[in-house]
Amino acid sequence: MGCLTGKAVIITGAGQGLGQAYAQDAAREGAAVLVNDIDPSHCEAVAAAIRDAGGLALAHPADVSDWEQTRLLIDRCVKAFGRLDGLVNNAARLHNAKPEEETEAALRTIVECNILGSMFCGVHASRQMLAQGSGSIVNVSSGAQTGFAGLGAYGATKGAIASLTYAWAIEHGPRGIRVNAISPIARSPMSEQGRITSIARGETPRPQPTVMPADNAALVSYLLSDLAAGINGQVVRFDGKKLYLMSHPQVIDSSAACASLTLENVQQAFDTELRARLQPCGIVLAQMGIKS
Secondary structure, eight states, X not given: OOTTTTOEEEETTOSSHHHHHHHHHHHHTTXXXXXXXXXXXXXXXXXXXXXXXXXXXXXXXXXXXXXXXXXXXXXXXXXXXXXXOEEEEOOXXXXXXXXXXXXXXXXXXXXXXXXXXXXXXXXXXXXXXXXXXXXXXEEEOOGGGGOOTTBHHHHHHHHHHHHXXXXXXXXXXXXTEEEEEEEOOOOOHHHHHHHHHHHHTTOOOOOOOSOOHHHHHHHHXXXXXXGGTXXXXXXXXXOSSOEEXXXXXXXXXXXXXXXXXXXXXXXXHHHHTGGGGOOOOSOOOOOOOOOO
16 A cells, blocks of 8 residues: 555646656555646646556646636545545746846736646635645745746745745644645756756756656655654755755844834944845755754
8 A cells, every 4th residue: 555545636737747747656656646737638648647557547637827727626636536635736837037028928927827826726625625624735836936047936936835835834734734845856848948948048058957757756745645744834855865844934033233223223233243144045055953
């Protein structure tokens, strides 16, 4: 028996790449999988491959940025499998642009898919999970939330997903629903899209990851399973060699007392302490103390 035997899960954006790997691994671990993608042919191909391998899967194409379509997605899982134990909010769009090049249409598209899509699916899923008294939601963030040039809008959507994870974990944890997120790295159709876009823009593309989508899948299955009991509100990152926990936003303690804000007080605080403690942008490994 696999760690997901008897469970029903939905994987969004599972028509290719990382989502496909998550769906296939969940099925191997015994889950009944509802495969979602905006592309019906990709969606059905992945579900068919899972069934051919002896797993249980159904395809349900839908646009996660549409409130009603996401409601029907959750309803389909419950009607087909009797319950909903896990949701992986994987569906997303990549967008590469400098700030001054952004357009309203592009920004709305990425926000609606990456943020609203996860919110819509999560809202409908949580209602079903609360009725059951259990469930696990796995959101998909990104290292881009720490700040990558050319990926400001994309990184902002993934930072929003991390913040959503923290808040939902606080809300749902006491009620039996765990909410975590992953920050995956993989050579995938999305990473290839980013490489092609960079070349077309005359930029030097980032090196392609050596990690493959399937290398990330066990982490998702683990977080969906009861093996991860007690793990809530975490963003977990895998770089092909190590597993990391990404730190939550924190307020850095300061001795720069400032009972009231004046220009002079602010300048003094920066000149005497804060300027020396400015925080770096990008992915930085933090050394955290471990309680014994």
